[in-house]
Amino acid sequence: MTFEKVNSKVVKADLATGGDVLARKGAMLFYTGDVRFVPHSPGGAGGMGGMGGVVGMAGRAMAGEHEVMMAATGNGEVHYGRAGLHVTVVALQGDRLVVEASRLLAHTANLQSAVVPLASGGSGGGGLRGMVRGAVTGQGMFTTQLSGHGAAVLLSHGGTIELPVRPGGGTFVDPQAYVGHRGNVEVKLAAKVGWRDAVGRGGGEAMQLELRGDGVVYVQASEQKL
Amino acid sequence: MSQLRTNGRRVLEAELHNTSVRAISGSMVAYEGQVQFKSAGFGGGEGALAGLKRRATGESLSLMECTGSGVVYFALDAQDVTLVELNDETLQVESRQLLALVGQLRMNVKFAGVRGAATGQGLFTTTVTGTGQVAILSAGGPLIGLEVSPQYPLVVDPDAFVAARGQLSQSFVTDVSWAAAIGEGSGEPFSLRWDGQGAVYIQPAERV
Numbered sequence: 001m002t003f004e005k006v007n008s009k010v011v012k013a014d015l016a017t018g019g020d021v022l023a024r025k026g027a028m029l030f031y032t033g034d035v036r037f038v039p040h041s042p043g044g045a046g047g048m049g050g051m052g053g054v055v056g057m058a059g060r061a062m063a064g065e066h067e068v069m070m071a072a073t074g075n076g077e078v079h080y081g082r083a084g085l086h087v088t089v090v091a092l093q094g095d096r097l098v099v100e101a102s103r104l105l106a107h108t109a110n111l112q113s114a115v116v117p118l119a120s121g122g123s124g125g126g127g128l129r130g131m132v133r134g135a136v137t138g139q140g141m142f143t144t145q146l147s148g149h150g151a152a153v154l155l156s157h158g159g160t161i162e163l164p165v166r167p168g169g170g171t172f173v174d175p176q177a178y179v180g181h182r183g184n185v186e187v188k189l190a191a192k193v194g195w196r197d198a199v200g201r202g203g204g205e206a207m208q209l210e211l212r213g214d215g216v217v218y219v220q221a222s223e224q225k226l
Numbered sequence: 227m228s229q230l231r232t233n234g235r236r237v238l239e240a241e242l243h244n245t246s247v248r249a250i251s252g253s254m255v256a257y258e259g260q261v262q263f264k265s266a267g268f269g270g271g272e273g274a275l276a277g278l279k280r281r282a283t284g285e286s287l288s289l290m291e292c293t294g295s296g297v298v299y300f301a302l303d304a305q306d307v308t309l310v311e312l313n314d315e316t317l318q319v320e321s322r323q324l325l326a327l328v329g330q331l332r333m334n335v336k337f338a339g340v341r342g343a344a345t346g347q348g349l350f351t352t353t354v355t356g357t358g359q360v361a362i363l364s365a366g367g368p369l370i371g372l373e374v375s376p377q378y379p380l381v382v383d384p385d386a387f388v389a390a391r392g393q394l395s396q397s398f399v400t401d402v403s404w405a406a407a408i409g410e411g412s413g414e415p416f417s418l419r420w421d422g423q424g425a426v427y428i429q430p431a432e433r434v
Binding site: 086157158159161163169170171172173174177217219220221222223224 | 233234235236237252254255256257258259299301302303304305
């Protein structure tokens with residue numbers, strides 16, 4: 001594994017064994033060895049995981065789904081952390097991970113990165129429903145999708161729990177506590193009677209994320225947005 | 227009966243089999259299965275009187291009732307969760323530090339003295355009486371349980387106090403040197419003193 005947790009809030013990336021790493025600008029804490037840092041622009045740098053998504057870089061910026069990433073190359077160990085937030089390491093074995101850019105700390109450079117509507121297909125996807133969702137939850141209409149073989153590091157307030165999403169059974173999540181999901185999972189935005197009592201600390205619409213399919217969803221122990 | 231358990235340090239799980247759990251409104255982060263949520267008002271308090279008392283004192287506590295079959299996950303502001311088992315006894319708890327409760331438990335508000343005027347906390351505190359499980363929250367790290375015995379009374383900062391159980395009596399210490407030790411002009415001239423036999427729970431962070 002490229003990423004190793006040093007404690008609940010810091011990860012260490014070993015570039016010699018895991019290869020290059022892309023991380024949010026400013027997330028590097030310290031490094032040892034011979035490491036170079038270069039700004040990473042989506043779409044450039046062949047082999048670094050191009051833009052396969054539905055929007056280009058301009059669209060990415062417009063959708064708010066954009067964080068400046070730095071690529072770390074060379075031989076050495078780099079430590080990453082951000083704002084005292086908890087880190088969760090997710091290994092990908094050919095499956096896909098969907099996470100908001102603001103909650104993505106780092107990932108191995110061999111993963112393909114794309115910007116996709118949070119719920120591709122199905123109702124509550126991009127377009128109008130997506131916009132409604134963005135307005136309601138304060139989150140963007142688009143999220144970052146990572147796929148391939150490698151690892152990624154998620155950020156959360158208070159750490160994450162991993163809930164299974166099984167075929168046939170629905171898993172429901174407070175949009176404010178949702179961090180990301182992995183696997184073949186479809187996300188739907190839905191209203192529910194009584195939901196306001198469950199998640200609404202005054203104000204806000206009674207909205208929930210419904211996840212169906214086969215995979216896992218990462219939920220943080222807080223309603224704090226990043 | 228619904229069973230409560232922790233998932234890691236900061237998430238509470240409640241397993242429902244056509245049963246229900248009461249929790250602070252807004253604390254649910256996820257659920258699986260068929261679960262209905264509805265407001266349970268002022269902690270299902272003892273009727274209109276409790277509601278009135280809370281209204282008058284600001285010791286407000288908005289609860290929701292989650293009923294059905296499945297698993298519900300609760301968490302609040304990344305605070306640590308601790309489960310307390312009550313066996314026909316009373317737990318006195320800061321209303322802001324209460325997360326959820328199951329079982330044959332009654333909630334009430336109790337006059338707690340004059341500290342409210344000084345600390346900005348309510349004059350009333352919440353009590354939970356009966357048999358069942360209570361999940362309480364602590365900010366800044368895991369809950370700290372302190373034993374109180376007749377020989378060893380305990381004095382705690384009201385802003386760090388979370389809960390107390392046992393045969394305890396509460397009083398106030400207004401010592402000038404104590405205030406000075408905390409910091410001049412801190413506006414914290416009171417501390418809580420506990421005498422008797424029981425346990426007092428505090429959190430490693432002060433409420434602001």
